[in-house]
Amino acid sequence: MNPFNSRKKIFLVFCLAGILTAGLVAAGCDRTPAPVRIGFSGCLSGRLSDLGISGRSGVILAAEEINRTGGINGRPVELLVRDDRHDPFTAVEVDRELIEAGVAGIIGHMTSTMALATLPLLNEKKVVSIAPTASTDLLTGKDDYLIRVVSANQSETSELARYAVQQKGVKKVSLLCDLSNDLYTRSWLNHFQSEFQTHGGEILHSGSFTSGEAFSYLELAHELLHPETEGIVIAAGALDTAMFCQQIRKLGSDVLIISSGWAQTPDLIQHGGSAVEGMVFSQLFNRDSRNERYLAFRK
DSSP: OOHHHHHHHHHHHHHHHHHHHHHOOOOOSOSSOOOEEEEEEEOOSSTTOHHHHHHHHHHHHHHHHHHHTTOBTTBOEEEEEEEOTTOHHHHHHHHHHHHHTTOSEEEOOSSHHHHHHHHHHHHHHTOOEEESSOOOGGGTTOOSSEEESSOOHHHHHHHHHHIIIIITOOOEEEEEEEGGGHHHHHHHHHHHHHHHHHTTOEEEEEEEEOTTSOOOHHHHHHHHOOTTOOEEEEESOHHHHHHHHHHHHHTTOOOEEEEOGGGOSHHHHHHHGGGGTTOBOOOSSOTTOOOHHHHHHHO
16 A cells, blocks of 8 residues: 555545534434435645545545444445535535535545635534645634644644754755645745754745746756755645656756655656655654554555
């Protein structure tokens, strides 16, 4: 099992269990009880669809396991899946569709920008949502109907910044930000920069792009490779991160590449090949865990 897929599916199994607990109403006496409807919203098409597809797979797996063991109080789980196309307007509309269809809760969205875009609707309708991978600090400290599974950005970026300086000896880096999910990428890079500079690091260059719009991977890679650059920090999705890694290595550079968790999906390896070897990520769960439930899930 690919560890990147495993990570997403583990999250979604627990997400579905949480939503069912939060949103269920006891079944009546009907011999054929009505199903419990659960919604899933994520990006399922286009260049940023890898997170959404992995998330959907995890939800399907969870629902199948629950239904195999008799459902919830005898009621089967019925999934309603929607594609938010990583577009804020579409994300709100598909959530509205799910709410009107009577879902007990929604799993999604998979990116921070989409999660924040739909939050006012969820609060208005009082519908519980669980965001498996949204980690922007803008979701921290709110009294709302959104439940997060992963920790906020700062804990991840602080560890990465310290690792770069103290373990790898990297003190001069360039930063690259994808603005298509800027509510995540900007805060992620801001936290990294703050911690990195605290440990004596220096930012040589900051670049940005918007996934799906016209730009040159090669030109941006050239800009990132300042003569003194010892490392490049990328906050982007898997496909774009892989393409930048390809260009950086083609230019003959062996600088350390640090990436946000957004890129940590199978698409990174598929599109990056040998160019992504040696990249540094933080890991949000212990792949070597001997916990019985974890081992059973992997099996």
